[in-house]
Amino acid sequence: MGTEEDRQVWIGVAGVVPRSGCELLSPDKEAYVNFLTLANSEAEYRAKVTGALWHYRLELLEFQDLRPLSKSDNSSEEILLVAEQLKRHGNPQHVRYSTFHTFPRAM
DSSP states (O other), X not given: OOOGGGOEEEEEEEEEEEXXXXXXXXXXXXXXXXXXXXXXXXXXXXXXXXXXXXXXXXXXXXXXXXXXXXXXXXXXXXXXXXXXXXXXXXXXXOEEXXXXXXXXXXX
């Protein structure tokens, strides 16, 4: 595992559904959400995002496209702003999410 100085912003897409008591997503919806955090590896990224999902009462269905964020990704302004804030604050425990892209839940 690398040092704190080696951490970079990682991004990935999480497919989620709400658990009981979730305030971020209505019970009849599923969503795909970009999560960003500072990490040294995919394993560290997964662990941090999984913890954040538990906190927000979201159940993980799947992860997609986990990787260090790159300038060549042509990310949205929202993603770039979140990434810059993560780098600036440097809090290794901070996990941020972007827009929830929702659709009807397949029960």
